[in-house]
Amino acid sequence: MMKKLQFMICILGLLGLNACSDYLNKESSDEVIVKTVSDYSELLLGAGYPEPTGSLYNTLYLLDDDYMLNENSLDDEEDYSGAVSAFPFYTWQANMWERQEVNASTYGESYSPTYTRLMGVNAVLDGIDEAIGEIEDRDQVKAEALALRGYYYFMLVNLYGEPYNYNKQALGVPLKLTANMETNGTARSTVEDVYKQIVSDLKAASDLFEKYPKRRGSYRINLPATNILLSRVYLHMELWDEAIAAATKAIENGGVLTNYVNLKSSSTCISNYNYSEVEWVYGNGNTPTRSLPGMVVSTELRNKFLENPNDTRINLWFLINRTNWNITKKRISYPSGTPRTPTNSIRMSEAYLNRSEAYAQKGECVAAWNDLSHLRENRYKEYSETAITDATVLLKEIREERRLELCFDEVRWFDLRRYGMPSISHLYKVRKSASWQTYTLNEKDPLYTLPLPSDVMNENSALQQNESAKEPLRQGR
Template identity: 75%
Template sequence: MMKKLQFMICLLGLLGLGACSDYLEKESSDEVIVKTVSDYSELLLGAGYPSPTKAIYNTLYLLDDDFMLNDNNFNDETDNAGAVGVFPFFTWQPDMWERQEVDKSSYDETYSPTYERIMGVNAVLDGIDEATGDVEERDRVKAEALALRGYYYFMLVNLYGEPYNYNKKALGVPLKLTADMETNGKARSTVEEVYGQIVKDLTESSALFEKYTKRRGSFRINLPTVNILLSRVYLHMELWKEAIAAATKAIEHGNLLTNYVNLPASAICIANYSYSEVEWVYGNGNTPSRLNTVLVSSDLREKFDANPNDTRRLLWFDANWNVTKKRLSYPSGTPRMPTNSIRMSEAYLNRAEALVQDNQIGLAWDDLEHLRENRYRDYDEAEITDAVALLEAIREERRLELCYDEVRWFDLRRYGMPAISHRYKARSSANWQTYVLTEKDPLYTLPIPNEVMDENPGLQQNESAKQPLRQGK
């Protein structure tokens, strides 16, 4: 059964890369054996790592407050297809996954694709300890797989479970820790239980990586990346000392920040190992801006424009405020490359926020100042010594630095789920309507797709699915 399962994973995850026939030994016409460390490494790359051709979490960017609709491309006669396609997510509809207008090629549900990747990761973890080959390489593959599982469960529990610091006893998602992915009757673990597994996986991954010399590149997770993710998780758990320790380990083993001040404006995507601070490049994070549907929100623009010395404005955005350089769309006919990145700047921001919360104000300021010195021309600012003001400054800098990095929506949740609003229309002649996500709104926790609920009677649906349809005003 396991051989067939691994074979299926290989076909689904690697066939497009032409890798299966190269490294898997055939046992019969429909079975293969994954035996060596190299086999498992390739299996993980194709079936466990985020795909560079399909974006799983595009909908995240439509939920938060960093996008607005781009009505420059609307007309008076027909509804704009892009605007119609984003409507269920942009207006926080309780039936967002089931709406007929949804373009599933761009905004399909995130639950099942994430578990498909977890299945690939678990297949590797099920067999890697017995794989033949170099011990160091075996440890590295295992460390990567553990880190990926931690990453995926962090994404799932923050999409479909309530915020940890709001209700950790709430239902999270089912914990599936083997490649036997039978879902029928599998109940949801609590948010607290899922976070416990995430911490366990990331901590074990870090310990394995730490035994060996750091590697960087080849679109694979490394030691600094794991500890950046771990510090992110601890922020959500409000374990400040643990967040500080994880971020510090990332900084000790990671590369230097890239000094943006000396970089010329270019079309190079930030998810590129040519930037010293980039530790992991992964997945496909192309946002709806590639369809000319949305632009950077007015609120976020104002924050960038508030300081003309902020070099990120020209490095990341074009004159029309499309997200073109941080999430590069590759020309038709060229190989698709990963467009997401985890960078050392997050380690400094994570540590700064945790230091403030731990009442280490001076050290928190040092981290914020260090980041800003690498982002602002002619940087010269008086030290902020008030804890409340410094926390606000760190969180604002976090919004600027980590925009469109799978962070903002989750941050809003842990900040207390504040009220936000979106203006919507689909053609030029229509009046704008405002849709509101209220403070602590049930839709801060997404509904589980009905198709998933139908397949697994052991699941309990979120309250968000039972809300009335949202109406604009």
Template identity: 55%
Template sequence: MKIFRILQIMSLIGVLIPMGCSDFLEKKSQDEVIVTTVSDFDEFLLGSGYVTYVQYANLYFLDDDIEYYESEYYDELSDVMASYGFQSWQPDMWESEEVIRTNWETYTSTYSRIMGVNAVLDGIDKARGEIEARDQVKAEALALRGYYYFMLVNTFGEPYNYNKKALGVPLKLSADIEENGMPRNTVEEVYMQIVEDLRESSALFEKYPKRRGNYRINLPTVNILLSRVYLHMERWDSVIVAANKAIQYSEGLTDYTKFSGSNFFMCSYDHSEVEWIYGVGVNIQFFGPSADLLSRYDKNDCRPGMWFDMGEYSTNRLLKKDYDWMSGSATPVNTVRISEAYLNRAEAYVQKGMTGEALADLNEVRCNRITGYTNIENVPANLLEEVRLERRLELCFDEQRWFDLRRYGMPSITHRYRYRKSDPWVIYTLREKDPLYTLPLPNEAIRNNVRLEQNASAYEPKRSGVEE
């Protein structure tokens, strides 16, 4: 049986594996452990491959769905200080002590999860156990790797539909140590690997009855992710095929109009549309949904009242997933939901000129979100804008708006920021097609990989705002 030097590998990328909480790893030496059975790999994947904390909180500070709230604000709050580099799109956004302390660094933390996934994929085919269980673990691992590389390449590479030949991120596909570092693959190469991983995962899942629950990725989730990837690649037929499969194996949309805002918690498998629950959600003090975002909801739309803590004295408004943050619960609270498949498919239909089908998907989502909604019968001239608006309303704070702005052509957006209540508001502007739409790599990543080429955005001048 192959020996995986998992402890040694993880220590090099700053990941702590808690040995005391499980006996599934047989200790070989100080830097070696042996993983032998499918059950071993399954537990290892859950602990070292799945998302267990807020890994992409920085994304919410970059787009136009968030703004600063002052209610009960006091000076020198860590989240406010840590957000500055992202809120103002600074070329050194990763380098402040506040960012490091809040664990918002994306690059290294994502590769640590990829390393755990790769360790599973390196050995799962030879693990002892039932073939169905082995296929299940392998399918989950492949899906996770596809998800992580999608997040990385859209953070540190240029948009696929803008320059797919640009540098993306290094493709690390095994847990072996690369002593001399790794160069960056192109955006296109990374996308091809993402598609390959997700398609293989889907094929493995499809061999067996659908599973749902226990915070694990399943067949509809993989195909929702695959339709998301194809959307960025503008492969419209493939978007439709993947979305169709996700919807085929789903339990359908949840009708929000049958719930009251006070007892609705999105992060529950009790809701038919929830296919995967992961991460620990977003609980960022003194920031919340922007006035512009909130103004776009219909007055009878159920979502704002169910998703956001909008109390007069609330200091925690990004609570789309779970209002129960004060209990200290560590339950995962991000979601992948079947509504995304409808919206991905609707956009692809519009691009193909299949406007009737697109309108049907748009109506399907809205009638489950808006009390008293009446289906639109005639195709509006601005149907693509309507679909993209619904996407913004439905998928806000789901790790997607920043990536969508990139593929929409990288429009100019502005943010207001101030460090203390006594300071004046300062307006920062991200220009159309600004180099900072592709984030710089953290200096730590450059130091740890001598072959890693930095993005041009790192050499942009420091951004200065204008007092309001």
């Protein structure tokens, strides 16, 4: 068993070399032995954590209603390559993963790379209990690995499985809980069973983290971030009391909200540890100019921000050039040739929004309003507002604020799914001189659950494809 584990870790070490090239001790030219807690920690960083240079979930942002094509990027003479490559995702085509025009380096499928990350996480979990080192450090690495596994399965099941509150007995994704690389013959677990595993992993991670003083920084997940994720999961499961408890634990152990009112409008990169509310910085957050070429903030989302001119996020998060907005001020924009660092973040503001929504769902309007207004007083200049006491109205306000606060944070598409999968539309064309065509995702559309990539289906004979794969070609109108 140990020899097999050592072989697995050798392979995983190679997978993670781009992120952390010198972190393992080599005892021969073809074998890497992981012995100490420090070894496992570096293995997790290199082969388990999201890569800062990857594009794991770029396609996620093309599906929802917060982005639109930038007409100023289009040309009159030839088709714009950014629009052509985005087409199958932006218009919700059933064969999105197989179309030849897709630039795989920008819009690669997320299923296989996520399982590659899970393989690294599971390799750590397979061996960490026997690692040489201090018990606190061992628990820390184990907690990080468990939290990451919960995060990855949450992403997978919400991309490729139906929404939990719509059909939890639907097929989710295969549960791989060891570093065994064999995938053929592993069937898809139900959405409900995947969620049970997510909750189990996140709770176990939280319990381990909670034994010791909070750690923050170094791009590692921690106690508050884990509980924010757990409260997010509970919202999807509509377990309101559990969501409140997890969010409360995050608030009790996390940093205070950053008061945006006191920041200069020239401030950039909210997703870094210089801001008190940021608990985890990870992965490769998208910017339209790099990860999603030709995309800008949608008119609908812009207008929602502009409804309140005292909203400080407008100037702190968005680079506004006449009629175009992009999010390069919420994310790091790297000069060519410079090393990249992670740019996504989980922030304390989500804990307040998650708890506020759960309180509103229970009809506890005073508590819900207190959390919502606490966030708003840290976002709006000259903030003064009468408390909302109607639960239905308050829930709508919370969800509107959630859309603003968590835009481009891997949340909106999943929220639309749990809100009942409403109909949304995108305008599309490839040349400036062409007429706009409207593509529509209908209410409860099958494409709210993405098809599995055909390469994945071919590699695992036990997989059953989603009904969305049978949808006909979508035409613009």
